[in-house]
Amino acid sequence: MFSSGELHRRGIFKVAGGFAAALGLSRTRSAEAQGAPRPAASESGVLPTRGEFVVRGGHVLTMDAGLGDLPGGDVHVRDGAIVAVGANLNAPNAESIDARDMIVMPGFVDTHWHLWCTALRLIIRADDPADGYFPTTLRVGRYCTPQDSYIGVRLGVAEALLSGITTVHNWSHNTLSPEHADAELQALKDIGVRARFSYGSGQGYAADKPMNLGDLARVQKQWTSVDGMLGIGACLRTPGLPGTRGSIPVELFRTEYDAVRKLGLQATIHCGPKGLIDLMGRNNLLGPDMLLVHPQGMTADELKMIGATRSPWSTAPVIEMSYSAVRNGTIQYSELDGMGVPVGLSIDASAATSADFFNVMRALMWSDWQRSGAPLRLKPRRLVELATIEGAKLLGLADKTGSLTPGKRADLVMIRTTDINMAPMQDPYYAMVFHGQPSNVDTVMIDGRVLVRGGKHTSLDVGKTVREAAESTRGIAERSKRA
Ligand SMILES: [Zn+2]
DSSP, X not given: OOOHHHHHHTTOHHHHHHHHHHXXXXXXXXXXXXXXXXXXXXXXXXXXXXXXXXXXXXXXXXXOTTTOEEEEEEEEEETTEEEEXXXXXXXXXXXXXXXXXXXXXXXXXXXXXXXXXXXXXXXXXXXXXXXXXXXXXXXXXXXOOHHHHHHHHHHHHHXXXXXXXXXXXXXXXXXXXXXXXXXXXXXXXXXXXXXXXXXXXXXXXXTTSOOOHHHHHHHHHHHTTSTTTEEEEEEOOOXXXXXXXXXXXXXXXXXXHXXXXXXXXXXXXXXXSTXXXXXXXXXXXXXXXXXXXXXXXXXXXXXXXXXXXXXXXXXXHHHHHHXXXXXXXXXXXXXXXXXXXXXEXXXXXXXXXXXXXXXXXXXXXXXXXXXXXXXXXXXXXXXXXXXXXXXXHHTTOTTTSSSOOTTSBOOEEEEESSSTTTXXXXXXXXXXXXXXXXXXXXXXXXXXXXXXXXXXXXXXXHHHHHHHHHHHHHHHHHHHHHO
């Protein structure tokens, strides 16, 4: 899992050496304290190198307004960057990747995902209130070791890649210790996904206790220099009146938000309680550096506050149509879009649903369709924009990813159009949104590394990932029962 030899080869020994030592200590401490077996090593395979490729003859959707679509186009990639996009590109030294009968497009960008708890799907039941997602994560979250967090994140991202997701916003609301933060970041790094890690506090953390802002600064300093692949944010607890369940006092929230702003980071919170946006607006707690999650249940006045402050939103339509629709109302996408407020799409929790971004696009389309009636208002092309370039803008990553633009990093996916559920294809956007599924994803390249080929991982051991996920969750469940 944390081989210092491999880290040394990658030239980040200074960062990772201290981390590995610290994590080794903490693992022993927490394992002894919780009676857990000593975790087995679980190092991922070495990532494939960044080579020189030309992806040839695909139906290229650049998602770059200036470049448009190129049926029968090529994408030239060298050392992790997109060099050129066009027809019949001349690149004699490049390895050719045949993309005929495939859509070639930027990878999907997730904007909010609790990766740590992915493996808890072994014990979560939405059809039993006692074992639903929320009671389960709250009950067992505190018994996760750093190794469990590593395994959960790895399981989630392994599925993400097979769904064509190349960027994840890992919303870590179970950052129990500095070692847990490092373990989650290490998992992201080992798999090679582009990611933001938003530092949080542990499940069940006291509402009057400040989050570990010192360690947030430490993580920002240590990890953002790693390969340009990882960014840092902060997930804060929802502000509310004292005594409101699951909320923290407004003044504590303000202290944390100010500290996060000073570090130049974006904060993010879950929305849900009625009147929350009104409370935040009146307390000057909204703005572009406050990424809000779950746009539901806002009054007309609250929507005006959002329009005035340009606070961006992440919507997780599959979860919002199931878990929180009854409590919080329908998804207010059209209101936000009408005001030009930035919106991105998200998985939220693959312990409660699947990491299927085709389904995420479809769910938002259905939700908006149900609200608007005929004709279909939210068009497939717009949904693919939300799933790619708009998500990248939301996370401040549009200079690196979200479109196939020369100069950006090479985060691209190839999607088969001859599969039984896609063929015969007329319009690639329509086909993806109405018919697409993760099994159609053939190839995934992130930062110029081919991580999925022929629908299979090139470096990640799926059997081991699944096996260790089950062992990890059984261990967490046992420790929580003994406590
Ligand atoms: Zn969430």
